Amino acid sequence: MFRLNNIKQNILIVAIAALLTGCGGGGSTDSTIDSTINLKPVSVPADTIDVTENSATIDLTNWLEKSYTVTEVKYDYITNNNYGSSITINDTESTVTLVNLESSTTYHYQIIGVDNNGKKISNKEDILTFTTKPALQTEPAPIPLTINSISDSSTTENSTLITWELSNYATGQVEYGITNNYGNFSTKETSFNYNKHIQLLSNLKPDTTYHYRVISTDENGNTVISDDQTFQTLPAPTEPIVTEPAPSEPIITEPIVTEPVPSEPIVTEPAPIPLTINSISDSSTTENSTLITWELSNYATGQVEYGITNNYGNFSTKETSFNYNKHIQLLSNLKPDTTYHYRVISTDENGNTVISDDQTFKTLSSCQSGPAQHLGQVKDTTSDTGLVDVTVTIAGCSTKTDANGFYRLNNIVENQNAVVTFEKEGYLLGSTKIQIKELSGDSTPSTNYLEYALDTYDTEWSFDSQTSVDDTHINIPASVYTTTDGNPYSGVVSVALEIQDVTTDLGKRIFSGSFEGQNTYGEIQQFVSHGLISLLCKDANGNLLNFAEGSSATLTFDAVSSMDGANIIPLWYYDYDQGLWIEEGYAELQADGTYHGEISHPGTWSLSQPIENTPGIYRGYILNVDGLPMSDVRVYAIGDNWVSSDLSTDANGLFELEVIPDSSFQLKAYNYKDNYEAVYNGTIDPIASGVIVGN
Known part of the structure; x- marks a missing residue:
């Protein structure tokens, strides 16, 4: 067994003895109490307790008999005999209420009485405890649905891109037309997973002012509609102006009569412009959409073929007009954090088709909301001081460290094997795995605390x-x-x-x-x-x-x-x-x-x-200084050139490590709830392949 002593303290430390039930005695050390007599209840159960998160009412009925009178109740959450609080009771009271207690905390208490001879007696041989309930969790106030920004961009003769960002996740749709009566709607985005929307309006008239407004509804049914907005499409390409030559008076001369030589007129067609792709790009990528733009050497149709492999499998809506040589197409309903392959296809009015090479883009990660939070600090390996402006990311949720290297990610999902990345210019990109738990039923914050170090490039x-x-x-x-x-x-x-x-x-x-x-x-x-x-x-x-x-x-x-x-x-x-x-x-x-x-x-x-052989297995328990099991502890086996980990001990303090066979190692434990670590003083002997060793 591994006893976890607090040898390295940081912020947010809560004394373990104040939170975990210990094994101290329940008797009073008051010298006036007769130690030869043990106060006993009349019957079992001795007491009935009505517990809330900050109070406990003890029913003293079973303690009342003719041989003695209950006069006092002492209590505290410490695990020794030095009770810190007490309440004096009248001989007519059958209940006592203890107030101003801490939630989710185990309290010890002592019943003190006076017998018929006037001697003070107590339940010195019995340990009496109760545990207060967890504090009630209040739902956070919903975030009002508002439009933070709205804009139009990438406007061509027949299309434009409407982008807007909301204060919360909601659906999205654009209503538009040539007046503020609108009359047209874009395809509605029905998902509640995004707070930023990008929609392409196409098949518009050239050189025309359009009115539009955006409409979004969150999952609580709240709808927000923007004010009227306008944009103007670009003019259509102009045809060249062909002028006839001015007529002139003919010069009349005497004709020289010769036999005419018949000939066919020579008519030459202008050489067609080869259809080529001049440029291609993706931009404005979100978790579920991206914008594909390409420019051609000639007027032609346009379509995008795309998918998660270079076999593609999906097509955008085809632009069938021959009036444009620049195309913009929005690909939507994509998966977050996914690499997509695509290519563009265009055909001119002579039937010439051009297909681009394979291209790729990656959608952004989507940060999902959950009941947990994660805190930590990032330090420089050389100075051992906190690093500012490190980007910390878990499953698409990101934040930056403050001036002292501390960071916090709130309302993230639980994850048994979460990948955490740390990025800062000039430093090696960092990455590790931890378990993210809600840590419910505990009065301390669900910190899932982590200390990490970044090293500058050599x-x-x-x-x-x-x-x-x-x-x-x-x-x-x-x-x-x-x-x-x-x-x-x-x-x-x-x-x-x-x-x-x-x-x-x-x-x-x-x-x-x-x-x-x-x-x-x-x-x-x-x-x-x-x-x-x-x-x-x-x-x-x-x-x-x-x-x-x-x-x-x-x-x-x-x-x-x-x-x-x-x-x-x-x-x-x-x-x-x-x-x-x-x-x-x-x-x-x-x-x-x-x-x-x-x-x-x-x-x-x-x-x-x-390692080709089956690993060895090392099992053990993490205990606190009072000998009680500790859950929510990361445990590491550290060899010469390897590390193995169990990301969280269970409720009994049990951990299990897969270790490299025939290789000795050291043990280190980190309490990620209360933020301190301990190192086992010694080296664990090598374990053979396939062998399970328990301690």
Whole structure:
């Protein structure tokens, strides 16, 4: 068993002894009480208690008999004999009410009486307790539904984009027309999952002023309608003006008569303009929609084919007119936090069709509301001080740290395996997993507290994309860079590089996610890590860059003792969206003891050896200083180059850890409800594969 002592305190600490039922005695230490006599009730049950969240009424009927008179009740929530409060009782009272109590708290109390000989007696041998009820939870006042902003944009001859943002999640629809009587409606968005709406109005008349207003209704039936708004479509493209040449008087000369040579007139048609796609882009992406814009070399129809793979499967509404060479189409009813593939298709009036290459975009994550909250602090690994303006994200819900590195996410959903990411310019992107619980039935806030540390990149430099990079740990050929949508990039490239030895405390502390990943067969395997390298590439504007298809860079991992001379060790990259390591490629042993491995894209990479044997199992209990079980504690097994975790002990304080076979480890526990940690003073002996060890 592991007794959790408070050796490192931070904010929001509540003394455990004040919240958990202890095993202290219930007798009074008053020297005037006769210790040889134990006051007993007349019958069992001894007392009946009516408990609320801040009071308790004790029925003393069963304590009243001729041999003694109840005169006093002492009580407190401490777990020893020093009761802190008392109430004196008249001999005519059959009940006593204790008030101003704390909710969700176990109280000890003592009954004191006087016998027929005038001696004070008490229930010295019996421990009497009751527990107050949890504080009543009040529903938060509903947020009034208001329109925070509204605008029109990307207007063409026959379309415009209407965007509005609400104070709460609600449906969305646009009513529009050439007067403020409107008469037309867009397709209604019926979901209550979004507070930002984007709707495309199409098939409009050129050079025309339109009136519109937006309408939204929340799930409580509250409807908001905007004031009248206007926009004007662009003029239609003008046809060239053809003028006839001015007539002139003929010059008459004597004709020279020759035999005419008949000939056919030569009529030449102008060469048709080839139909090509000049540009294509996606923009204004939300959780469930995006805007696809493309421009053609000639007038043609327009349609978007899209889906979650490059097999597509869905089509937008086709624009059948030949009057436009610029198209804007809104794709809606998309899934949040999902990568979509798309391509555009256009056909001119001569029947020529052009189809774009495959493109991708990713919808935004959707933050769902729930009963839990999460608090924490992010620090710098070097200074151990809080970091300001770190973006913290869980399941699409984001916030930023304050000046001292503290953050709070309110009203988030419970999650048994939540991925938390931490992002700040100049620092390695952080990621870990925790359990988010409501922690109901407790008077303390449901903090799910977490302390995390970010490390600055070891090296940052810039260079021209046409030059190669030959560094100690990274080799990148020249001219291999593309934008995230696959277009070739030429210009200044900024690179940030992080190298970590995972056998060190710092290496394990900032290691992304868990020490397990998805292998090439799709199975989840535990692994030990021999090193971590993170490579970040950006363009001159700070946008992420990738490597062109078929191109690669070479990583060099330093030799560490844990590698044991293996000729080949798998490479794994970290998927921050899933919070998962994924096996991709391998690194080979070199003559100097280092390992070289090729990677197809920048990112965070680990040189990790999967464990083929069944893990060992270590089970134990977390107890507080009074020997009582503690729930809601994270427990970690820390090896030389691996970490395993149980994200939360159960109600009995039980935890279970899958450990690397035949490898010793240390134990660390973190009370994420009251915000402190403890480390087991010693090392746990190795556990063989498949063996279960309990403590």
